[in-house]
Amino acid sequence: MQELYGFSHFSFFTEMSELSQKHGSFDLSLGLPDFEVDSRLRYYLKESADSISHSYESLEGNALLIDNIIKFNAKRKNKVIIKKEEVNIVPCSTFALYTSLKSIINQGDEVIVIQPSYYTYAPSIVINGGVPVYYDLEDNFEVDWDKLKTCISTKTKAIIVNSPQNPTGKIWNQHDWNHLYELIKDQEIYLISEEIYDIYCYDDIEHYSSFIHPDLRKRTFCIFSFGKMFHATGWKVSYLLAAEDLLNNFRSYQQYISFSTNAPAQYAVAKYLEVFDPEENRKAMQNKRDIFNDLIQYTPLQVEQKAQGSFFQIVNFRNISKTMTDVEFSKWLTIEKKVSCLPVSAFYHSKLNSDYIRFSFAKKDDLIIDALEHLRKSL
Secondary structure, three states, X not given: OHHHHOHHHHHHHHHHHHHHHHOOOEEOOOOOOOOOOOHHHHHHHHHHHHHOOOOOOXXXXXXXXXXXXXXXXXXOOOOOOOOHHHEEXXXXXXXXXXXXXXXXXXXXXXXXXXXXXXXXXXXXXXXXOOEEEEEEOOOOOOOOHHHHHHOOOOOEEEEEEEOXXXXXXXXXXXXXXXXXXXXXXXXXXXXXXXXXOOXXXXXXXXXXXXXXXXXXXXXXXXXXXHHHHOOOHHHOOEXXXXXXXXXXXXXXXXXXXXXXXXXXXXXXXXXHHOOOOHHHHHHHHHHHHHHHHHHHOOOXXXXXXXXXXXXXXXXXXXXXXXXXXHHHHHHHHHHOOOEEOEEHHHHOOOOOOOOEEEEEOOOOHHHHHHHHHHHHHHO
């Protein structure tokens, strides 16, 4: 079961973090921000504790939060115009992914997973009776649309896309969504679009949601995360956009799995959205990315493409070792050089090696600087 679902990847993520703690290493392995949330968000959570009833929230979510999500999306440069009937508050993006799949998959249906990908995708497919079909991105982490087309069969029921992507930092644009629609338009194929790093797009690239595409949105479950947006991952509040008929089907399963989402946190997020400026968070995270990329130039590690978005930077390590696997190199860097990372092969179902490791720059500036200065001296 462990091998089938790829749970070994999860244990490896845990192992690398534990290895970092054990050896006192600078931990850049996981995308867990280590800096404080906005004090106003804290204030609204305290206000929430005194203001709400602490009963279950409704199945679809807090009404004020839904209204403010609609307003927030309408203010984007690439506007996403939505109705309240197309919004659902969920406990987390993993829940949204799992339950979206549950609402559309029948036994034996195939779901395309674009690799490298996050470790929850394949298990969510298999647990729901589906069959993962893996498509590996090209060496430059771009999509070859002709090759992706060969993954589609009469059994294909869905495709999962993550943009901005973990771990590559790649962002899908309008052209990409148009390409995808052309591939799937003649079949009943749904899109699970995980857009949880939506506000973290860098170098004047604007997030372009799949939900803007007039035809894709009819068959899309579009997932967003306040945990990532506000770097408050422990709050476990996310939201889902989907066409009304898809959302009704989604809720028919949700009511038996979680029913609703953390009520006090929903109220706090709703109030905070009224004052939140996403540009401040985007600039702060881009600055962290730039600090990382400026300093890593003084090491033998090589950045081939700066991350366009997300919390992560892919780095080629072959200037240091031609023989170690990326797993061996990641452990060596963590134990011997005291800076932890993740091997990119951990983001594949069956790939045992790659030329790349992944660092997270969603950390305090001082930690990034100290880690890279240590690497400069030790490599």
